[in-house]
Amino acid sequence: MNAHSLAHLALEQGRGIVRLAPTWVPRFYCVPGRRIKLHPDDYYALGSSRGGFDERWLSSTTPADNGPLTAPHEGLSFIVVEDGGHTQKILLRDAIEELKGALIGDRIWMEHRCWPMYSKFFDNMGALPHHVHHQDKHAKLVGQNGKPESYYFSPQMNNHGGDFPYTFFGIEPGTTRETLREALVNFTKGDNKITNLSRAYRLEPGTGWDVPPGILHAPGSFCTYEPQRNSDVYAMYQSLVGNQLVQEELLWKDCPPEHKGDFDYLIDVLDWDANVDPNFVDHHFMRPHPVKPLNEMKGYVDRWICYKSKYYSAKELSVLPGHTVTITDAAAYGFIVVQGHGSVGTWQVESPALIHYGQLTSDEFFVSEAAAREGVVITNPSATDPLVLLRHFGPGNPDLKV
Numbered sequence: 116m117n118a119h120s121l122a123h124l125a126l127e128q129g130r131g132i133v134r135l136a137p138t139w140v141p142r143f144y145c146v147p148g149r150r151i152k153l154h155p156d157d158y159y160a161l162g163s164s165r166g167g168f169d170e171r172w173l174s175s176t177t178p179a180d181n182g183p184l185t186a187p188h189e190g191l192s193f194i195v196v197e198d199g200g201h202t203q204k205i206l207l208r209d210a211i212e213e214l215k216g217a218l219i220g221d222r223i224w225m226e227h228r229c230w231p232m233y234s235k236f237f238d239n240m241g242a243l244p245h246h247v248h249h250q251d252k253h254a255k256l257v258g259q260n261g262k263p264e265s266y267y268f269s270p271q272m273n274n275h276g277g278d279f280p281y282t283f284f285g286i287e288p289g290t291t292r293e294t295l296r297e298a299l300v301n302f303t304k305g306d307n308k309i310t311n312l313s314r315a316y317r318l319e320p321g322t323g324w325d326v327p328p329g330i331l332h333a334p335g336s337f338c339t340y341e342p343q344r345n346s347d348v349y350a351m352y353q354s355l356v357g358n359q360l361v362q363e364e365l366l367w368k369d370c371p372p373e374h375k376g377d378f379d380y381l382i383d384v385l386d387w388d389a390n391v392d393p394n395f396v397d398h399h400f401m402r403p404h405p406v407k408p409l410n411e412m413k414g415y416v417d418r419w420i421c422y423k424s425k426y427y428s429a430k431e432l433s434v435l436p437g438h439t440v441t442i443t444d445a446a447a448y449g450f451i452v453v454q455g456h457g458s459v460g461t462w463q464v465e466s467p468a469l470i471h472y473g474q475l476t477s478d479e480f481f482v483s484e485a486a487a488r489e490g491v492v493i494t495n496p497s498a499t500d501p502l503v504l505l506r507h508f509g510p511g512n513p514d515l516k517v
Contacts, residue, residue, distance in 0.1 A: 121194075132459065134477070138191065139153070139472060141161055148239050152467060153469075153471075170235050173233060173236070175192045177345040239336055241278045247328075259369065264326050264341050268318055268323060268340070269340050269431075283315045285330055288393045299378050307353065309331075315335075316400075320337070321403065323401040325421070327386070329384065329390075350384065401420065431506075434501065436497045437497070448506045460491050462480060
């Protein structure tokens with residue numbers, strides 16, 4: 116069966132909801148935090164040259180950029196299709212190209228011609244280096260989109276806080292460009308001490324942060340749910356994290372060839388005013404907000420968890436034990452089950468305790484715009500356990516007022 120008919124079959128079988136296979140992404144410079152439910156034997160399943168799995172990408176049509184060893188389709192989500200007793204897979208990206216608005220909605224298809232976001236679980240044992248995702252004007256110079264992202268620290272995914280549950284954001288107000296430039300010049304001399312020029316914030320489960328492009332950030336060691344734009348553009352500005360040196364090539368990653376070695380260009384990449392904002396917390400910290408008054412939600416609680424960006428948004432839905440609810444949304448979305456079991460539309464869903472690399476699961480799905488608008492029936496048969504879904508939406512969600 117060709118990809119075209121497989122895509123239509125998947126959409127028809129799921130009545131507008133398709134099942135996705137887990138997408139695991141290794142990072143050679145990271146140490147897995149072991150909270151994304153992989154089997155303990157499988158965190159280094161691709162060998163030492165590829166590093167450990169510390170990311171699971173969700174609803175992704177964006178390839179991962181992991182250098183020359185990057186595998187084909189790395190970072191890309193697959194739809195799982197049952198056809199005549201056989202299990203087949205088709206790239207979500209290819210299915211969207213075939214189904215267009217029938218899957219992601221005419222509004223997003225006509226404007227973007229793709230699914231222009233993805234989410235992930237980032238699960239590192241330690242902190243990442245202070246780094247930046249480029250703004251559009253700089254990302255376009257290397258053929259990419261700028262990359263805003265948001266963070267939510269799901270309580271279900273944080274049974275421990277890792278080695279450093281604090282995140283550095285931005286640059287301390289009053290810091291000069293010349294002082295920061297000197298730290299970048301010192302990148303190859305050992306510890307360039309760039310986080311001396313920043314401010315760390317303690318991370319709190321059940322909250323999150325909004326991180327537009329151009330802002331320096333050194334994510335802490337919580338397992339983080341990260342909706343973001345469809346890009347993997349970044350540059351590392353910190354030379355030493357803990358006892359681990361950062362390769363100089365990552366300082367110049369996604370830098371146009373004519374600007375390699377140009378430290379003034381690295382300063383220009385930053386949104387300076389946003390980095391030195393004295394009211395950074397007010398502008399970027401996010402506590403969940405109910406989508407409507409709690410007394411109007413019978414049998415469930417639905418909350419905005421990422422809501423400060425026009426490029427994507429996210430909600431956390433908890434269906435209470437023993438309840439069946441119908442949830443309507445104005446836009447297509449992907450979702451991941453992080454607690455409980457039950458049914459979503461025609462699908463049986465569950466949050467697995469342990470997953471082998473390559474194993475299929477029933478915890479990740481994508482809901483077409485038509486199905487979302489019609490209303491998705493969700494049942495939680497448990498007498499005790501909530502059924503909790505994290506839902507990630509594309510740009511311009513009509514239900515969201517930024």
